[in-house]
Amino acid sequence: MHPWLAWCAAALLGACAFDVIHVDQRPTQLESASASGRPFELAADVDVDIGFGYHRILKKGTKWRSLGRLPQGDVYTTSDQVLTVEASNIQEAYIVIESRKLVGFYLPVEKTFSPLGQRMDLAMKDLP
């Protein structure tokens, strides 16, 4: 076998077997006292590309409430669906919204912010 071919095969198999992909995370500080964001309901499904070929659907009709604020935006959670981000491991996540756009996720166990590659519009219906 050609040495390059053997090296590529080893790298490919190694990639399958070990933890090689990680969600981009940045330490952050959640200020729950400043939960100023208004609750809202999603008026349409949102297909979110979370990277590495993984997608998550934020479901139409789910109701979201503000938990607090990060420097990157307001943190929202819902009891209507579970939300996780995924690479080699899976982490529970809340959404982060700035100027009515989804900008990333807050990982409550790791206490980190994971940015989206591209901000996404959300069909938000404000709730009282």
Next chain:
Amino acid sequence: MATVQGKEMPKRSASLLFAAAVCLFLGACATSGPKFSEARPFPATPAAGDGRIYVYRTAVLGMAVQPEVRINGEVVGTATPNGYFFVDRKPGNYEITTTTEVERKLSLTLDKDQTRYVRLGISMGFFVGHVYPELVDTDVGAKELQDLRYTGK
């Protein structure tokens, strides 16, 4: 005639032995506890102020791979196909891990009186399959649990 029978016997015996071996293997892998739908877990609800995490595996694929399941490093059960168990814990942050040739981890929060459902999936590995924990929606978890058998202690 006796000669023909004599020649067929070893073949038949081998088939029977093979069938018996398969039954034994499957029997050894089978989950034997009561079904969730037939015998609800006890206690039915966690102690006041605690939450509950159900951990279950529907996948029979890779049934020989049954790693331990740990919560914050403590072994709480095994990834038995068609089986489930649960743990009651104080509200807080938890990491659920399984290890085959690699470690797979799920991090989640648990609130007071909350019930969470963690499904153990299986994916391809290098030498053996990888069992990975994933958080699922409550309605999905509650439904999938119905036909599974209790494997807790």
